[in-house]
Amino acid sequence: MIGFRDVSAGYRRTRVLERLSFHIEKGEFVFLTGPSGSGKSTLLKLIYHELKPLSGEVIVADFSSNRLPRRKVPYLRRKLGVVFQDFALLENRTAGENIAYALEVTGASRTFIRRRVSRVLEQLGLADKEKCFPNELSGGEQQRVAIARALVGEPFILIADEPTGNLDPAISLDILRLMIEINTLGTAVLLATHNYGLLKGREDFRRLHLSSGRLVFDGPNGNFAPSAPPAEI
């Protein structure tokens, strides 16, 4: 479903990721951890194709980074749901409009959009917030709207880049629980974080750990030791 084969990536003169290889299967929940600057966001950018690998191959569903013309990138993105630390909501649109927007750009019909949006709002406990503008919502609610927008197109995977970075610990746990719930309904989740508190008590979850651009751990969270040797490539 998502495959990294010997992927190196970076920007101009700096190489950020070195020879990464791993797979994420359908319906998996994966934590991506590592200190700031270890390359977590770069890895996610490779998945949603904001960045092309310098070498190696990134496979997302049926799309391969080696054979993906620029005009096809939007179609790849429609299969993903992406959530950011700063929520990335349009300030002048209501929660409902922000969510609907992700379907509008695909050319979906109005009836379909209305149906999907109300279902997702319901699912995420936002039904009464549909008409609110982002600045009328709390941080946690804004992130829920962002997650709703990511889910409305029924992606096979939800990619979250530090989704709790701007939230207090209690709300962060709420967001994590929400993501786990989404995962149980069949959507894979890749959650990048350096908030290790989120991983406490989740020993069975798969964890990928980056250090200085290298994948140094790939296994159950319970087995993770800070000095773990590099994962096999």
Added chain:
Amino acid sequence: MLRTLKEAILGFTRAKTMSLFAILVTGFSLLVLGLFYLALLNLNTLIRYLENKVEIVAYLRDNADQSEVGLALEDLSRLEGVSQVRYMSKQEALDNFRADLGPDSDLLQDLETNPVPASFNINMKEGYRDTLHVQRVAERAQAFSFVEEVDYGRDWLRRMDIFKHMVSVVGLSAGALLGLVSIILISSAVKIAIFSRRKEIFIMKIVGATNWYIRRSFLLEGFLKGALGGLLAAGLIFAATTVFNDRVIPITNFSDRYYLYTVLAGGLLGLAGSWISLGRYLRRV
């Protein structure tokens, strides 16, 4: 299409200050260009008016042979640039002179002979009323033995030539410079407006909007803003010319078509500015 229009109109309200800035900059630039063009238009009207006064007068000797005069008249009529050659007899010339003198015409009553010479009055076609062509015709007229003297306001014509040349050179270069400045101003305003919405473009891209989807709403918005700027300029030019006509002196006005062109030019500039500025953001993500 409806969705694109809705997006474009929403775009206005989303970045109100930036939209207003782009509209005002476009309007102001087109206003300056329009007024400049209007000034040129009026200078040209003035030049044409002055040129209409260009006339070559060839004074004939009293003993001129009438058949030769007839032949010369035909010959001169055929010269390049000549629109009309009129023969004015001595009597006609005297009558005109009298009429010109008005109440003082009594002065001519005691004359025993008519001192006023007959003449050829030669008019030139438009486009031939310059020193080069006029002089050629004057020299040809002078070559006839029965022509005493040719008068065509040589110095005045030369000054007129220099003036026309200056108007076209200064007009063209200042116009080009103003046009360039306008394009730079308008595209900067559009660039700033788009820069202020880069987050929005990023979000559009992340949720899977195609470049064309993003482009068309921004392009329509750019066109609408530019056209509004054009409308503003057209309105101000119309107001300025109306006031000038009523309160100062009548001037040549733009025809209705030009107002339409101003609005269209604004729209096209907005469209082009958006296209160029957007390209950078669309390539990036």
